[in-house]
Amino acid sequence: MKLVIVGGVAAGMSAASQARRIDPATEILVLEKTQDVSYGACGLPYKLPPDERMEDLQVITAQRFRDERRIDVRLGHTVLAIDRAARQVVGRHADGDFRLAYDKLILCTGARVWSPPIAGLDDLWGQGAYPLKTLEDGRVLKAAVAAAPPKRAVVIGAGYIGLEATENLRALGAAVTVVEALPEILPWLPATLRGRVLDEAGRHGVELLTGTRVESIARQGRDLLVQTTRGTLTADLVLVATGVRPEAGLAADADLPLGAAGAIAVDDCLRTADADIYAAGDCADARHAVTGRSVWFPLALRANRSGKLAGENVFGRERRVPPVLGTAAFKFFGLEVARTGLSGDEAAPAGLDTVSIEVLASTRAGYYGGGGKLSVWLLGERHTRRLVGCCMVGPESAAHRIDTAAAAIQAGMTAEQLYDLDLAYAPPFGPSWSPLLVAASQLIKALD
Amino acid sequence: MKLVIVGGVAAGMSAASQARRIDPATEILVLEKTQDVSYGACGLPYKLPPDERMEDLQVITAQRFRDERRIDVRLGHTVLAIDRAARQVVGRHADGDFRLAYDKLILCTGARVWSPPIAGLDDLWGQGAYPLKTLEDGRVLKAAVAAAPPKRAVVIGAGYIGLEATENLRALGAAVTVVEALPEILPWLPATLRGRVLDEAGRHGVELLTGTRVESIARQGRDLLVQTTRGTLTADLVLVATGVRPEAGLAADADLPLGAAGAIAVDDCLRTADADIYAAGDCADARHAVTGRSVWFPLALRANRSGKLAGENVFGRERRVPPVLGTAAFKFFGLEVARTGLSGDEAAPAGLDTVSIEVLASTRAGYYGGGGKLSVWLLGERHTRRLVGCCMVGPESAAHRIDTAAAAIQAGMTAEQLYDLDLAYAPPFGPSWSPLLVAASQLIKALD
Known part of the structure; x- marks a missing residue:
């Protein structure tokens, strides 16, 4: 089999590596338009200070992919079109044009910078x-x-x-x-x-x-x-x-349907409308775990995960990519900001009747030094009483505590089930009633 | 109604406060043998350094419970026996003996220090x-x-x-x-x-x-x-x-059955074998969420939670206390140590056929400074493929990441469902594949 992957960052190299793990014989070709593959794009802001090195973001070089995984990575190769009938990709590199055949194609073209028109x-x-x-x-x-x-x-x-x-x-x-x-x-x-x-x-x-x-x-x-x-x-x-937008032009030009935000529409097995073409990573859409709708979350875990599964499913497997919650976190000076599931203004358009609560709780036991206050916001659906969204902001622990909310949403837990969780407690790490439990108790009342 | 509560630390004062919230009229009596109620016992080790004050562990004073919640807290009152036939407790205080009637009794006698015999x-x-x-x-x-x-x-x-x-x-x-x-x-x-x-x-x-x-x-x-x-x-x-042992002597002397570790056996509504006597906190047993068996975990969240529900159920409600996982964490110098669910040596005696895996993963993105390695150990049950235990040790995040494992176990998630969680990622807080997901992928392989 000849597998061609367009794009070699998170999803693309995850797909290529997984395909190689599964089949030592498949010919794997990665066409990357830049000179870099497999780097930690999320780290870019953190490498600006003088004591940091931008090159540390490089995870594995193209040469190592070639040498150690026998993945034919071709840098500076821009794919311009997909010839679906001929099962070929058409493109250009420094030395001229190319036309390459594929049996299976995975589009991992990512996202591109978008900016409003600004004169000059x-x-x-x-x-x-x-x-x-x-x-x-x-x-x-x-x-x-x-x-x-x-x-x-x-x-x-x-x-x-x-x-x-x-x-x-x-x-x-x-x-x-x-x-x-x-x-x-x-x-x-x-x-x-x-x-x-x-x-x-x-x-x-x-x-x-x-x-x-x-x-x-x-x-x-x-x-x-x-x-x-x-x-x-x-x-x-x-x-x-x-901001960024999905880089879905190749797919659109090849008449493949698009989903949310113009991302390439894929099914749970990462297939596009063409049985031989898959899409994964920031160029593709996803299904929301709460609403079941097409959404577009250009986030690293999803990119890696969907790339890996696409690299497996091209062999005829039917591994399903899990739905997403858009769980995300970021650091802003001394604050951690995190979210998972639906936000307040996403619920109504999705047809959910919801109620939200908010609490302010200590990140450590009250008598233990340091820490501060964690703001926890929960969104619950009225008739099912299940948790459907959570946001947290605080000086510590938000980026990890959000995961427990994500697990609860993904498990379909009600506010009561959330409140019943047996969570860890020690004075340096939280109050005996975890902030998430305190919030759950308020959500129960609000849902009553 | 006359409610008597024996013991006024975590469970006892949670019970008293909840009973007062539910019914402004009930006569609530708390008999505490020491001179202190409602303090953060888990903070004791942290108040030894000279710049810390032991009294900061006092959450609410007995006087405030009397004044603000009309809870009749009696300090220095040691209960020596329960006269179940007469529905009275018998005891002693500095000024003499007492005999007090109850309609409902909640035993929150906690745990006592246990030590092996040491001469001198x-x-x-x-x-x-x-x-x-x-x-x-x-x-x-x-x-x-x-x-x-x-x-x-x-x-x-x-x-x-x-x-x-x-x-x-x-x-x-x-x-x-x-x-x-x-x-x-x-x-x-x-x-x-x-x-x-x-x-x-x-x-x-x-x-x-x-x-x-x-x-x-x-x-x-x-x-x-x-x-x-x-x-x-x-x-x-x-x-x-x-270590400590359940302070269950009063119950045992009154012929109430005991459960694991000699703790007072209670049902899911915190009732003992006597319909008018409840038990909550460190003196009472609990049901394990995985095995369904009686266990004894003297931990703060359980004490507060069971006290609160007992203070509600004495009014004829049937609020069920959730099963437990023994989720716990502690700090040891620069390490966080955490556990939830079954340990390796608890699985077989409980009749579970399990397999365990262990991974070492970064607590932050590899290129982001600081952090270190988190050891994650997972225990899965072979035939159901569900997660049944997790331990973590690392320089940061273990005490919060363990909660996600606890939620997964409580939800009955399989290794595959755990691996499918949409967890947060940002370079300062973890790698794009969270350590828990890396561990889940290994557990899937081990279970195959």
Whole structure:
């Protein structure tokens, strides 16, 4: 069999590696348009400080994949089209065009940086304005901040990447202004919890402008003039973190149906509408564990997991990829922010009648030093009484405690079953009634 | 109605408070033999250092229970017998004997310090040898170490309390030798994980003598000579942390059946064999979530939870207390140690055919600084493929990650369902495949 994989980051190399584990004989070809495979993209913001090395994000090199796993990784190979009838991919590399046959094809094209139209931006990419999506993006930005440590940075977009980059740009000594077009940052976060993130931004001297759009960027001498709907900002570095979109063009051009957010629609076995073409990772959609609907969550675990299973299912297996909850966490200075399941504004459109509660609980026993307050928000469905969403914000433990909520949602637990969990207790790690249990007791009351 | 509660620490005051919430009219009497109610006993070891105050463990004073919740707390009241026929408790206090009628009785007598026979120990209690179970124990020990900071301490018993106290005695500057009669410390912990605890003890200069019994203790001038089966130790302080036993004498004398470890046998509604007598907290047994058998876990969450439900069920409600997993965690210097469900040696006696696996995984993304390795041990049942036990040891996150395993066991998840969980990922908090998922993938293979 000849297996061709388009894209060699998380999903692509997971697929290739799993295919090799399953079958020593299959010819496995990975076509990657950049010069990098298999790197930890989520670590990019953390490698900006001077004592960190961007290259440490490289997990396994292309050469090692070739040597140790006999995976034919071809760098600088851009696939431009899929010829489904001929079962071939068509593309281009530095030395010319290529046309390669496949028996099975896995699309792992990931996501691409998306930004709203900003006048002048196109001329400034890499010359003052930077994305932070690929390892190469990281190298370019790292070189720029190493050559001239930024004094005043503007971060456009207040999502995970924008906020993580903000923390690391502050660590470089830059004054940072974050410009967000939406009326609020992190719109999925309940207002009180969002307030804690805003407070943390203020505590660390980060200026946050919401409901503000960037209209143009222009260079003036050594400065960049960032013109927004609320005035002009002066910066020496602009990070564009306005989000990503699924890289689904190849599939769309080949008439394969798309799902949520324009991601490639796949079934539970990662198959597209073409029995010989699979898709996995950030380019593909997923099924939500609560609503059963198509969703798009460009998150690392899903990318790795779906890649691995696609690399198995091309051999005719029917391993089902589990539904997703969008469980995610990030660090913002001294706060952990985490979520799983539905947010408050996702429930009603999904046809769920829900009620939410919120508690503030200690992260350690009250008499034990350190720690702080954890905000826990729970969303329960009225008629089933099951937990369908949870958010947490606090100085510690949120990123791990959220997993227990994720397990409860995935198991279909009711508020009562959540409250009945036998969770660990020791004074350095929490109160005897875990914050999640305290929240569950409130959810029970709210559902009554 | 007249409700009498014997014992006023975790379970007793939870019961009293819940009864008051439910019924403003009920006469609620709490008989506590010591002078303290409602304190955080689990915090005792952490209040030994000079900058900590033992009194901070007091959650709510007896007077506040009287004033704010109209709970008639009577301190220094020791109940000696239950006259079931007359529905009265008989006891003694400083001013004489008492006989008090009840309509419903809740026994929350807790646990008592147990120690093997050690010659000379009885003469040294409070005079060089100390238990650490009650708040008063804490005050006495605190006064002793404040008056004469220990230089050489011997801790007898290497359970949670012994090890937590060891860490805090080291913080006081004492050299500490821990003497454990069993061939190994923490026998429920898999060998590799136990090895990490032993290494941590060594790293912090703690001498650990296992398979060693203390035969006698004698005072010689300012020294205490601790004679063991492996020679004589010289100390200026001896902490006796050889464990606790259920304080079930009142119930046994009243011919109420006992369960595991001699704890008072209760049904899922916390009733003893006498319809008017309930038992909750460390004096009562529980049902194991995996085996369904009677077990005894003297742990704070169970004490609070069962007390609360008993305080509700005395009104004729039938709120069921959930089964337990013995989920527990403790800190030992720079390590977190946690467990939930069955240990390797508990499975076979319970009739389960199991298989275990062990993995070592990073607590953070590999390229993110800090953190370390988390040891995860999983136990799965062969024919059902469900997870039935988990232990974790590592420098961080074990005490919170264990909760996800607890939720999975309580939900009856198979290894496959555990592996399918959508858990959070961000570089500061873990690798993209959470250690628990890595472990689950190994358990799946082991079960195949």
